[in-house]
Amino acid sequence: MPRNPAVVRTVPALRRAVDALRAKKASIALVPTMGALHDGHVSLVRLAKRRAKRVVVSIFVNPTQFAPTEDFGSYPRTWKADVARLAAEDVDLIWHPEVKAMYPEGFATRIVPEGPATAALEDRFRPHFFGGVATVVGKLFTQVRPDVAIFGEKDFQQLRVVSQMAADLDLGVKVIGSKTVRERDGLAMSSRNVYLSPEERRVAPELHRVMKEAAARLRAGEDVATTMATGAAIITKAGFTLDYLEVRHARTLAPVASLQDGPLRMLVAARLGTTRLIDNIAV
Numbered sequence: 001m002p003r004n005p006a007v008v009r010t011v012p013a014l015r016r017a018v019d020a021l022r023a024k025k026a027s028i029a030l031v032p033t034m035g036a037l038h039d040g041h042v043s044l045v046r047l048a049k050r051r052a053k054r055v056v057v058s059i060f061v062n063p064t065q066f067a068p069t070e071d072f073g074s075y076p077r078t079w080k081a082d083v084a085r086l087a088a089e090d091v092d093l094i095w096h097p098e099v100k101a102m103y104p105e106g107f108a109t110r111i112v113p114e115g116p117a118t119a120a121l122e123d124r125f126r127p128h129f130f131g132g133v134a135t136v137v138g139k140l141f142t143q144v145r146p147d148v149a150i151f152g153e154k155d156f157q158q159l160r161v162v163s164q165m166a167a168d169l170d171l172g173v174k175v176i177g178s179k180t181v182r183e184r185d186g187l188a189m190s191s192r193n194v195y196l197s198p199e200e201r202r203v204a205p206e207l208h209r210v211m212k213e214a215a216a217r218l219r220a221g222e223d224v225a226t227t228m229a230t231g232a233a234i235i236t237k238a239g240f241t242l243d244y245l246e247v248r249h250a251r252t253l254a255p256v257a258s259l260q261d262g263p264l265r266m267l268v269a270a271r272l273g274t275t276r277l278i279d280n281i282a283v
Ligand code: PAF
Pocket: 032, 033, 034, 060, 062, 065, 133, 136, 137, 155, 158
């Protein structure tokens, strides 16, 4: 039987636990999550274990990255199953603060990221999002003081925002991206996939299929504008409401005109019924 990892819920308890993990100068990896863990999260933990001696996983559904109209209240919370998964991966510590431990009465400081956070992708549709993410991840980094932190490439803009923030603020953390884990039919794993109806679940992998096809057309010499317009039409016809399908520079997220402007990343966001899906691939 795997042993449950220690769970801490207050900042002083976290500090003591992290100091103990650091004994003999052991390196620490942090995997920030909002829980509802799936195989994608497990792959982040496994990468963390390869990159550091000790692994801390945070589970915190961060209210400041949700708009009032979004799913903060209904976001899946699967605490017992999450702990069992992390125990099976032999994680050292779970940091599971209450909202008031992260945002105590009178909390009044917020990180406002620019650069990749204002690339007119996710930020165009969720203007509150990256301020909330940068603020909570900034806090997680200063609380845990990890040597490395692992984020999924599935949230590609988020990965770029957090990497930029860690560098700009000299946080001393190496941010590492981990490859997106997909279902057998190509759908990127996400805690929000549980919202999909059976019919929506059948249609959802179309996003990844269309992106793969579009990337092949770009590599074969088709121009960016035509390829994106064709892809957008197929996605819309399949029943999605498309927010964006774009090719951007993989590091700056700046718009690009051709394959020569690379390295390139194709990014998509679209809604199926009430569920919003995002995904991306290298071109
Ligand atoms: O990707 C997520 O799960 C969240 O945005 C993160 C990085 C844990 C911050 O709340």
